[in-house]
Amino acid sequence: MNSMIKKTLQGANLKQTKARIAVLSALEESKVPMDASEIHKQIQKSNSDVDLATIYRILEKFEASGIAHRVNLNKDRFHYELLSLPHHHHVVCKVCGKVQDIQDCDLSTVEQSVKENLGFAIQNHRLEFFGFCKNCS
Amino acid sequence: MNSMIKKTLQGANLKQTKARIAVLSALEESKVPMDASEIHKQIQKSNSDVDLATIYRILEKFEASGIAHRVNLNKDRFHYELLSLPHHHHVVCKVCGKVQDIQDCDLSTVEQSVKENLGFAIQNHRLEFFGFCKNCS
DNA sequence: TTAGTATATGCAAGTCATTTGCATTTGTCA
DNA sequence: TGACAAATGCAAATGACTTGCATATACTAA
Numbered sequence: 390m391n392s393m394i395k396k397t398l399q400g401a402n403l404k405q406t407k408a409r410i411a412v413l414s415a416l417e418e419s420k421v422p423m424d425a426s427e428i429h430k431q432i433q434k435s436n437s438d439v440d441l442a443t444i445y446r447i448l449e450k451f452e453a454s455g456i457a458h459r460v461n462l463n464k465d466r467f468h469y470e471l472l473s474l475p476h477h478h479h480v481v482c483k484v485c486g487k488v489q490d491i492q493d494c495d496l497s498t499v500e501q502s503v504k505e506n507l508g509f510a511i512q513n514h515r516l517e518f519f520g521f522c523k524n525c526s
Numbered sequence: 527m528n529s530m531i532k533k534t535l536q537g538a539n540l541k542q543t544k545a546r547i548a549v550l551s552a553l554e555e556s557k558v559p560m561d562a563s564e565i566h567k568q569i570q571k572s573n574s575d576v577d578l579a580t581i582y583r584i585l586e587k588f589e590a591s592g593i594a595h596r597v598n599l600n601k602d603r604f605h606y607e608l609l610s611l612p613h614h615h616h617v618v619c620k621v622c623g624k625v626q627d628i629q630d631c632d633l634s635t636v637e638q639s640v641k642e643n644l645g646f647a648i649q650n651h652r653l654e655f656f657g658f659c660k661n662c663s
Numbered sequence: 664t665t666a667g668t669a670t671a672t673g674c675a676a677g678t679c680a681t682t683t684g685c686a687t688t689t690g691t692c693a
Numbered sequence: 694t695g696a697c698a699a700a701t702g703c704a705a706a707t708g709a710c711t712t713g714c715a716t717a718t719a720c721t722a723a
Contacts, residue, residue, distance in 0.1 A: 404719050406671060425710080440673050445710060447671090461598040463652065465681085466709065480646050491640055499630050500655070507626055508660035509617050515600070517652045518637070523645035541690050543700065562680080577702050582681060584700090602710085603680060 393417070397473070401454035408439040412447045413456075421488040422460045422468035422479070461515060462488065478515075482522035489522070530554075534610070538591035545576040549584045550593075550608075558625045559597045559605035559616070598652065599625060615652075619659035626659070 394413050398405050415431040416423060423431070425444050432439050439447075448469050451457040459467045462481050480489045494516060503509050531550050535542050552568040553560060560568070562581050569576050576584075585606050588594040596604045599618050617626045631653060640646050 404670070406719070408672070441709095442674080442711075443672055459600065461600050463596065463598050480640055480644060480648075482646075489644055489646070491636070491644070494636055496653075498632060499628070499653075502630050503617060503628055503655060507617060507628070509619075509626070509655070510658045511617075511655045512657035514653065514655045516633075516636075516654075518640060518646070518648045519651065520649035521647045541699070543690070545701070578680095579682075579703080580701055 391417075397456060401451075401456055403450060403454060407437070408443050409447055409450075411435070411437050411439050412444055412451070416457060416469065416471050419470075421490075422462065422470040424464075424466040424468050426466070428469075462517065463519070478517060480518045480520070480522070482520070482525055485522065485525050487522050487524075491518070528554075534593060538588075538593055540587060540591060544574070545580050546584055546587075548572070548574050548576050549581055549588070553594060553606065553608050556607075558627075559599065559607040561601075561603040561605050563603070565606075597654075599654065600656070615654060617655045617657070617659070619657070619662055622659065622662050624659050624661075628655070 391414065394410055394417070395405060397413060398409060403409060411432045412428055414435075415428045419427075419431070425441060425448065428444055428448075429439070429441050432444075448457065448459075451469070452459060455472055457469050457471050459469055460479065462468055462479065475492065476494070477490045477492050478494055480491055481487070496514065496516070500511055500514075503511060528551065531547055531554070532542065534550060535546060540546060548569045549565055551572075552565045556564075556568070562578060562585065565581055565585075566576070566578055569581075585594065585596075588606070589596060592609055594606045594608050596606055597616065599605055599616065612629065613631070614627045614629050615631055617628055618624070633651065633653070637648055637651075640648060
């Protein structure tokens with residue numbers, strides 16, 4: 390088994406179960422954030438199966454452990470992606486729904502002013518762009 | 527009746543109904559994005575009533591007409607706010623849930639690179655900060 | 664390696680935001 | 694004012710997500 394997966398679970402003090410390994414693998418293979426049902430289907434493609442309820446419970450654990458986090462793509466379900474990915478954001482096509490990553494994000498000026506003006510301690514942020522991808526333009 | 531509301535509906539080619547006026551008023555008075563149920567309660571406080579299903583249908587229309595838009599605060603429901611507000615973003619406290627506005631947002635550098643590298647035509651973006659507000663720090 | 668125990672899982676049922684069908688009401692325009 | 698498309702209320706449906714509970718499984722200590 391992928392030793393990266395093993396380490397990730399051990400590091401988070403989580404038992405290595407078939408279900409968790411399956412969810413982690415699915416997220417790892419994916420280039421874009423996945424929702425619970427997509428993860429479910431992906432696992433079934435690998436000739437395995439994990440109950441949807443279990444997937445939700447696992448995602449909750451993963452988020453609490455800092456393994457993954459919920460990203461909000463303005464759709465009617467939540468999506469999840471691994472936190473081991475370098476910090477980045479998403480570009481979502483309004484036509485085909487395609488999601489792409491972007492790496493740049495210099496928000497230091499904005500963050501500075503939030504801190505000074507509101508006394509707000511920023512922990513993290515979410516930045517998404519919506520528009521039309523190359524193909525749909 | 528508030529003539530601003532009248533103009534807004536006329537401008538969008540929407541019939542001026544009691545329900546739409548109520549929803550628009552609620553959104554206008556609010557300093558922060560509201561979800562459907564909050565709008566519902568706010569309307570009832572004004573001794574009026576509009577069915578929740580109708581509120582959802584109105585919000586959909588408002589979004590399609592560019593009167594309001596959905597903002598995603600990473601909560602389990604969608605929130606709506608008027609688009610007539612100057613462009614801004616939100617700061618959400620992870621402890622008390624308080625939402626505040628910020629006006630600054632210079633993303634021109636980031637946007638430029640998205641355009642050049644991905645050929646993606648940006649229509650709008652969403653930027654939210656999460657952390658601890660002054661009181662909860 | 665094995666028994667013991669806390670934890671994880673599957674299944675079924677529940678919850679809750681949001682949507683939809685349909686009969687009725689209402690705004691608008693001629 | 695009358696006609697008609699569009700909007701609304703109500704009730705029922707949908708679909709994502711959660712929860713209760715009995716069973717299965719991973720890990721630990723001997």
